[in-house]
Amino acid sequence: MTSDLFNLPDLPMPLGRAEARRLALRREIGAGGVPRRRLARWKVAVPVLAAGAIAAAFAIGSPTTHTASLTASWTAVPTALSGDRAVAAQQQCQSRLIAQHWPISVSAMAGVLSEQRGELTAVLMSGAGQYGVCIGRSGSALFTGVGEVSTFSPAEGIVLDGSPGVLNGADPFRVAYGQVAPSVASVLIDTADGRHVDATVSGGRFFAWWPSGADAKSITAYASDGGVVRTLNPAPSVLTPSPVHRPGTS
Amino acid sequence: MNLSSGEPSDEDLWRDALEGSADAWDALFVRYHRAIYNFCFRRTGLWSAAEDLTSAVFLEAWRRRTQIRPQVASALPWLYGIATMLTRNHHRTLRRHRDALDRIPLPESAGDPAEEVAARVDAERQVARLRVALRQLPRQDRDVLELAATGQLSHAEIAAALGIPIGTVKSRLSRARQRLGEHVDRVAREDAGENARHSGVGRPSLPGIRPRRY
Numbered sequence: 001m002t003s004d005l006f007n008l009p010d011l012p013m014p015l016g017r018a019e020a021r022r023l024a025l026r027r028e029i030g031a032g033g034v035p036r037r038r039l040a041r042w043k044v045a046v047p048v049l050a051a052g053a054i055a056a057a058f059a060i061g062s063p064t065t066h067t068a069s070l071t072a073s074w075t076a077v078p079t080a081l082s083g084d085r086a087v088a089a090q091q092q093c094q095s096r097l098i099a100q101h102w103p104i105s106v107s108a109m110a111g112v113l114s115e116q117r118g119e120l121t122a123v124l125m126s127g128a129g130q131y132g133v134c135i136g137r138s139g140s141a142l143f144t145g146v147g148e149v150s151t152f153s154p155a156e157g158i159v160l161d162g163s164p165g166v167l168n169g170a171d172p173f174r175v176a177y178g179q180v181a182p183s184v185a186s187v188l189i190d191t192a193d194g195r196h197v198d199a200t201v202s203g204g205r206f207f208a209w210w211p212s213g214a215d216a217k218s219i220t221a222y223a224s225d226g227g228v229v230r231t232l233n234p235a236p237s238v239l240t241p242s243p244v245h246r247p248g249t250s
Numbered sequence: 251m252n253l254s255s256g257e258p259s260d261e262d263l264w265r266d267a268l269e270g271s272a273d274a275w276d277a278l279f280v281r282y283h284r285a286i287y288n289f290c291f292r293r294t295g296l297w298s299a300a301e302d303l304t305s306a307v308f309l310e311a312w313r314r315r316t317q318i319r320p321q322v323a324s325a326l327p328w329l330y331g332i333a334t335m336l337t338r339n340h341h342r343t344l345r346r347h348r349d350a351l352d353r354i355p356l357p358e359s360a361g362d363p364a365e366e367v368a369a370r371v372d373a374e375r376q377v378a379r380l381r382v383a384l385r386q387l388p389r390q391d392r393d394v395l396e397l398a399a400t401g402q403l404s405h406a407e408i409a410a411a412l413g414i415p416i417g418t419v420k421s422r423l424s425r426a427r428q429r430l431g432e433h434v435d436r437v438a439r440e441d442a443g444e445n446a447r448h449s450g451v452g453r454p455s456l457p458g459i460r461p462r463r464y
Contacts, residue, residue, distance in 0.1 A: 005380045005434070006399040008373055010288040011366070013301060017356060018287075021305045022279050024354035029272045029312055129390055148390065150418045160415075 071142075071173065071211035073118025077198045078208070081121065086114045093123040093134035096144045106132065113202035117209070122200075124177055124207045131162060133175060135209060143209075145175070154181035157230035158206070158221035172213035176234075180206050185224040190217045260324040267325060268315050278325050279308055285326065285401070286333050292400050293337035295377045297370055303340055305354060306347040307333045330401045331411030334393050386433045391426035394419055 012018065081089060090111030097106045109127035116122075120142065125132040126149060135143040147162040161178040176189060180201060187199035187206040193214035199206040206221075221229040263281070266274035286307050291300035311325075311332050336343040344351065384392050397408045405423075409416045 005383055005430075006292075008288075008292065008376050008380075009369065010284060011291075011369055011373060012284055013287055013304075017301060018283055020356050021283070021301070021354055022276065024350075025279055025305065025308050025312075026272060026276050028309060028350055028353070029275055148412065148414055150414060151421055 071118075071120065074120065074211045075117045076196060076210070078115035078117050078122075078200050080200070080202075081114045081116055085121075086111065089114045089121045089123050089134075090125065093125055093132060093144075096134050096136075097125070097132045097146065105130070112205045113200050113207055115200040115207065122207065122209060124205060126205065131177065133162070133177065133207075135175070143173075143175070147177075149179070152179040154183075157181050158184060158187065158219065158232060160219060160232050160234055173209055173211045174213070174215060175207075175209045176216050176219065177205065177207040178219075179204055180221055181229065183223050184221040184229050186222045187219060188222065189219050191215065192217050260326070264325045270315065275308070275312055278329075282326055282329055283308070286329055289330060289333050289396075289400055290337055290340075291373070292377055292380065293333070293396065294340050295374065295381050297374070299340055299344065302344050302347070302351050303333065303336055305351060306336055306343055309347060309350055310336060324407075327397075327401075327403050327407035327411040330397055330403060331413070334397065334412065338389070338393075383430060383433055383437075387426050387429055391422045391429070394422040395426035395430070398423055 013021070080086075093111070094106055094109065097109070105128045109125040109130065109132050112124045112126045114121065114123045119137055120135055121137055122135045123133070125134075129149050131147040131149060133143070133145045133147070145162075150159060150161050152159045152161075158180045159178050160176065162175065174191070176199070180187065182204065184201060184206075187201055187208070189195075189197040189199055189208050189210075191197065191210060191212065191214040193212050195210055195212065195214070197208045197210050199208035199219075216234050219232040219234065221231075223229050263274050263277055267278055283304055287300050287304045290303040290307070291297055294300060294303065307329055311329055314332070384396070387395065393412060394408055397403045397411060401408075401411075403411060405416050405419045408414075408419045408423075412419075
């Protein structure tokens, strides 16, 4: 039986070691000696990963400007980045992911797509079964995150790998990304607050973000002839967004 | 399940921990360090690494406390999720946390009781067999299976721990069980054939186990 393989007794730490480690943890916490990310000057609560959601871990970079001023220029329809700008954005995203020190293989990731919405550039990277996501502009990371690529069959049409990337607080926003079949030409996201957001679709992936705390109500994949390939209805966030204090922005 | 009076519930403890209470983190460590320690051991096969990784898991969880709040009310799935990530490449993790780990003044080993030493050696042998079997699986499937089998997490808790959809948890778990079962059957057949050749008696065996010869 395979279950026998896991049938192992739990053993305690050697005598005195657990206590020493408990005291050390207490000291580290008390001293604030936990290693900090180089980019993190403030942090944002990510209350929940709803059913059908992903984004295994989010780390937030440090904005040099108030978030609202960055997102004010947001557009529902993205524009593609040109070759050189796309490469530069992807390299910057890779650097940001490396700086977060996540236990992921950033070097195995390659840029999948990049887009522009107003002042902000977004990059989706993928490789080794993982995603890396960056939103920001040159020198100013608004959002950096990682997630896992789920199993996908083109017969499904579309699958949502990451959403809602729930970021709340004074200037909440949401992120959605996933995989699409070759037959999918475009993806449209309808949000709970009435936005219609065009996702960027490229290389079998789709990606979108929007500057509000409203979850995606539906995500529809369209074929090139305008026919609906499939519509997803993600479950909304389970927990109520919690207020967040951001140092320097109160 | 209600806990006895005087002991905070998992939910209360978790809420206080997320708000940054050092006492709550202290209590979380007391409550869950053994589970995380044994989980890390099963993932690495090394007791010494498991000790350091246990410290790293709690340090990392503290560091990330304001970033993710799992759907479940208990801290344990969240800690398992961190442990899963940190043990994927435990050498790198331990290098990254080396400064903090070096600050832990560990007591001189007073020597474990003989029976505990024997239990650790036995556990290392069993885990070595387990690691061999789990190497048959893709990493993502292995993570899900280990959280289900070792951590005893529910589908929803695994989904929250790894940040993946519940449907993905189910499909990965099903695939992992099937592949592992096939591996166990295959090894059992090979061992039975080997036994039959050597002694004329076929006996199924777990993966990696060879019949002891005295």
